[in-house]
Amino acid sequence: MDSASIKKQSITFTTIDLINEFGIQGVSTREVAKRQGISHGAVFQYFPKKNDLLLSVIEYFSLFDHDLFHSTRIRNMKSKEAIIYYIENYMIYYESYPAITAVYQMYDVLQNDTELGDKVKNVYNTRLDFMTKLIEAAQKEGSIRNTEGCTALPVILTSYIRGICLKWRIEGYGFQLRKTAMQAINMILDAFSL
Amino acid sequence: MDSASIKKQSITFTTIDLINEFGIQGVSTREVAKRQGISHGAVFQYFPKKNDLLLSVIEYFSLFDHDLFHSTRIRNMKSKEAIIYYIENYMIYYESYPAITAVYQMYDVLQNDTELGDKVKNVYNTRLDFMTKLIEAAQKEGSIRNTEGCTALPVILTSYIRGICLKWRIEGYGFQLRKTAMQAINMILDAFSL
Amino acid sequence: MDSASIKKQSITFTTIDLINEFGIQGVSTREVAKRQGISHGAVFQYFPKKNDLLLSVIEYFSLFDHDLFHSTRIRNMKSKEAIIYYIENYMIYYESYPAITAVYQMYDVLQNDTELGDKVKNVYNTRLDFMTKLIEAAQKEGSIRNTEGCTALPVILTSYIRGICLKWRIEGYGFQLRKTAMQAINMILDAFSL
Amino acid sequence: MDSASIKKQSITFTTIDLINEFGIQGVSTREVAKRQGISHGAVFQYFPKKNDLLLSVIEYFSLFDHDLFHSTRIRNMKSKEAIIYYIENYMIYYESYPAITAVYQMYDVLQNDTELGDKVKNVYNTRLDFMTKLIEAAQKEGSIRNTEGCTALPVILTSYIRGICLKWRIEGYGFQLRKTAMQAINMILDAFSL
DNA sequence: GATGAATGAGGATTCATTCAT
DNA sequence: TATGAATGAATCCTCATTCAT
Numbered sequence: 001m002d003s004a005s006i007k008k009q010s011i012t013f014t015t016i017d018l019i020n021e022f023g024i025q026g027v028s029t030r031e032v033a034k035r036q037g038i039s040h041g042a043v044f045q046y047f048p049k050k051n052d053l054l055l056s057v058i059e060y061f062s063l064f065d066h067d068l069f070h071s072t073r074i075r076n077m078k079s080k081e082a083i084i085y086y087i088e089n090y091m092i093y094y095e096s097y098p099a100i101t102a103v104y105q106m107y108d109v110l111q112n113d114t115e116l117g118d119k120v121k122n123v124y125n126t127r128l129d130f131m132t133k134l135i136e137a138a139q140k141e142g143s144i145r146n147t148e149g150c151t152a153l154p155v156i157l158t159s160y161i162r163g164i165c166l167k168w169r170i171e172g173y174g175f176q177l178r179k180t181a182m183q184a185i186n187m188i189l190d191a192f193s194l
Numbered sequence: 195m196d197s198a199s200i201k202k203q204s205i206t207f208t209t210i211d212l213i214n215e216f217g218i219q220g221v222s223t224r225e226v227a228k229r230q231g232i233s234h235g236a237v238f239q240y241f242p243k244k245n246d247l248l249l250s251v252i253e254y255f256s257l258f259d260h261d262l263f264h265s266t267r268i269r270n271m272k273s274k275e276a277i278i279y280y281i282e283n284y285m286i287y288y289e290s291y292p293a294i295t296a297v298y299q300m301y302d303v304l305q306n307d308t309e310l311g312d313k314v315k316n317v318y319n320t321r322l323d324f325m326t327k328l329i330e331a332a333q334k335e336g337s338i339r340n341t342e343g344c345t346a347l348p349v350i351l352t353s354y355i356r357g358i359c360l361k362w363r364i365e366g367y368g369f370q371l372r373k374t375a376m377q378a379i380n381m382i383l384d385a386f387s388l
Numbered sequence: 389m390d391s392a393s394i395k396k397q398s399i400t401f402t403t404i405d406l407i408n409e410f411g412i413q414g415v416s417t418r419e420v421a422k423r424q425g426i427s428h429g430a431v432f433q434y435f436p437k438k439n440d441l442l443l444s445v446i447e448y449f450s451l452f453d454h455d456l457f458h459s460t461r462i463r464n465m466k467s468k469e470a471i472i473y474y475i476e477n478y479m480i481y482y483e484s485y486p487a488i489t490a491v492y493q494m495y496d497v498l499q500n501d502t503e504l505g506d507k508v509k510n511v512y513n514t515r516l517d518f519m520t521k522l523i524e525a526a527q528k529e530g531s532i533r534n535t536e537g538c539t540a541l542p543v544i545l546t547s548y549i550r551g552i553c554l555k556w557r558i559e560g561y562g563f564q565l566r567k568t569a570m571q572a573i574n575m576i577l578d579a580f581s582l
Numbered sequence: 583m584d585s586a587s588i589k590k591q592s593i594t595f596t597t598i599d600l601i602n603e604f605g606i607q608g609v610s611t612r613e614v615a616k617r618q619g620i621s622h623g624a625v626f627q628y629f630p631k632k633n634d635l636l637l638s639v640i641e642y643f644s645l646f647d648h649d650l651f652h653s654t655r656i657r658n659m660k661s662k663e664a665i666i667y668y669i670e671n672y673m674i675y676y677e678s679y680p681a682i683t684a685v686y687q688m689y690d691v692l693q694n695d696t697e698l699g700d701k702v703k704n705v706y707n708t709r710l711d712f713m714t715k716l717i718e719a720a721q722k723e724g725s726i727r728n729t730e731g732c733t734a735l736p737v738i739l740t741s742y743i744r745g746i747c748l749k750w751r752i753e754g755y756g757f758q759l760r761k762t763a764m765q766a767i768n769m770i771l772d773a774f775s776l
Numbered sequence: 777g778a779t780g781a782a783t784g785a786g787g788a789t790t791c792a793t794t795c796a797t
Numbered sequence: 798t799a800t801g802a803a804t805g806a807a808t809c810c811t812c813a814t815t816c817a818t
Binding site for chain 5: 428437438
């Protein structure tokens with residue numbers, strides 16, 4: 001990665017921190033510059049518009065998605081294991097980088113800008129689709145029930161993930177995210193097994 | 195309700211609409227005044243600080259909570275029915291007033307202001323507590339399983355509710371919220387029955 | 389005129405002064421505010437966009453045009469006298485308010501903004517049309533020659549007016565604009581008489 | 583011309599184009615660099631200050647003046663022919679390089695900078711002086727009337743030239759500049775003949 | 777000689793809040 | 798009680814200029 005890319009990423013991280021601490025409203029290009037120890041104008045050399053910076057944040061937020069989709073697929077696990085593997089990877093990641101969960105909770109706020117909204121919608125749908133495919137595979141495989149209503153399962157799981165992250169944040173990271181989440185996920189999957 | 199209170203509520207509604215259309219960042223006291231057809235200064239006669247206005251929004255968002263808690267309790271339903279009754283009421287309400295779901299998705303953003311954050315936290319905890327109590331009752335009653343992990347159920351349910359509302363918003367209200375949600379909720383409760 | 393309109397006009401005058409002293413590039417909303425002795429933000433209460441302010445300048449620049457067209461027409465003068473009357477009024481006005489001639493020289497610069505350009509084009513054409521009509525009347529009346537090429541006369545006259553104003557400005561208002569101009573105009577009209 | 587001078591001229595041309603398209607306000611060193619396909623910093627190697635660049639533009643604008651003065655003088659024409667020759671050369675030039683007429687219309691705007699203003703004043707005066715000399719010669723020669731007011735003739739002619747160029751620009755180059763202008767010039771000269 | 781990153785001042789504009797009327 | 802003018806800080810963004818490489 002060249003030095004410009006490194007700087008861009010560093011600025012992106014700073015922005016994520018700011019979002020985490022002060023919310024979207026708390027992100028100003030000036031504050032980003034101050035934290036980065038660069039001049040205000042310099043920010044715009046890397047991100048000509050503030051939106052480009054926010055776009056970069058969303059991009060980073062979903063950076064590992066495709067890798068994870070891939071690695072989940074190639075591991076040749078039973079579908080239920082695959083689901084667990086997939087979700088647990090997020091949990092590990094979030095636990096190691098709590099600030100990023102602020103972006104996760106911002107889905108709706110970002111909708112108000114067309115450009116950002118489109119990007120977020122894309123991330124949302126991509127993740128939901130992948131989850132849906134995993135579950136369908138598990139259903140074909142027979143490890144998850146295939147009753148009529150079970151189409152809701154992907155939404156249930158993804159909502160839970162987002163929901164437990166919100167709880168984690170509200171409670172000041174006061175419990176073990178991964179452990180808590182994976183117990184619940186296992187429980188859900190068990191409940192929907194045959 | 196006196197005329198001042200009516201006006202305050204009317205301003206609050208306008209604010210909710212603005213949040214719905216433009217996000218928190220899109221709420222300005224000027225725009226609120228314009229939409230209300232009052233002068234800019236007048237807003238401050240009802241809400242001396244902008245935060246007071248936002249506080250009022252959160253308050254309105256949770257206005258019916260206690261009534262609903264109450265009416266859920268007194269109806270003397272079986273616990274599982276009570277859970278469904280409780281959740282369905284929200285769904286009916288949201289379906290009749292979609293803009294309010296924007297506030298629902300803002301939980302995390304509002305945390306960045308101490309005052310607002312406290313209020314939101316309170317709403318979040320109160321609702322979660324009530325859901326927990328409903329479920330515990332159902333477990334005692336024997337209509338819901340009481341395996342070790344089942345403490346997660348309240349979070350699963352509340353997360354799903356918030357999650358399906360997000361999906362509803364992202365998809366432009368393109369499906370029937372209540373119907374979709376209640377099917378899923380029933381499914382979850384069934385899965386966790388004995 | 390209400391107090392808001394008075395203030396708007398006052399700000400417009402200040403802007404004209406600024407244009408006169410520093411050119412278009414020298415007009416900043418901040419400087420306008422400073423000169424007016426008001427806060428920076430206050431400027432935007434009267435002119436929400438800087439362009440509105442510039443629009444107001446052009447409007448003021450051409451404010452008396454229609455009155456002058458009218459008063460020129462109703463005076464029932466011989467056409468040649470009418471032409472002189474018409475032009476002399478501008479000269480009197482410019483001599484009493486030299487700064488406004490800066491706007492006169494800005495025609496081309498203003499073309500680069502669509503909105504301003506349209507307005508300027510309109511002023512330009514309206515004035516040229518009126519001059520054309522005056523000359524055609526004089527030709528019908530027989531006081532001005534009607535040889536083939538004489539269609540150029542309106543452009544010659546209007547160009548001279550703008551040209552002598554430029555000279556006046558370049559030479560630091562070092563000659564009597566009205567006297568100089570009217571001698572030349574008379575000379576031109578004589579030269580094109582029968 | 584050495585390679586540095588070639589580059590300087592090329593940058594100057596680009597600047598003239600920019601002035602033509604966007605006005606003085608639209609000229610930024612960054613945009614010049616972009617159009618030239620060089621780095622931003624490189625511009626300053628050729629023109630240490632932006633003003634130097636604008637100076638160069640004015641210089642180019644008047645580059646052929648002295649040659650034209652010279653060639654007009656040595657051709658040994660009758661004075662009236664000389665005037666026509668002189669003016670027609672400008673028209674030919676402008677018609678072949680319309681963008682340069684943007685600079686012509688900028689006389690007044692450039693006055694606001696001392697350095698640029700001096701240079702422009704110089705160009706203005708030099709041209710006016712030469713025109714004055716041509717006319718005086720024609721008067722001595724007897725081909726142009728020498729009545730009292732005729733001192734205005736140089737201003738009339740130079741104003742017309744600038745004025746018809748403005749019209750040409752305003753009307754989107756929608757007529758033949760040279761033909762239109764020369765007809766008018768001939769007409770003027772005829773009108774002021776004996 | 778050329779690059780491109782960095783700077784800092786200044787640009788327009790928005791905003792919550794105050795206050796005289 | 799309601800108005801709307803005024804404020805001043807904060808917003809994003811652009812620009813000429815410098816300088817190490």
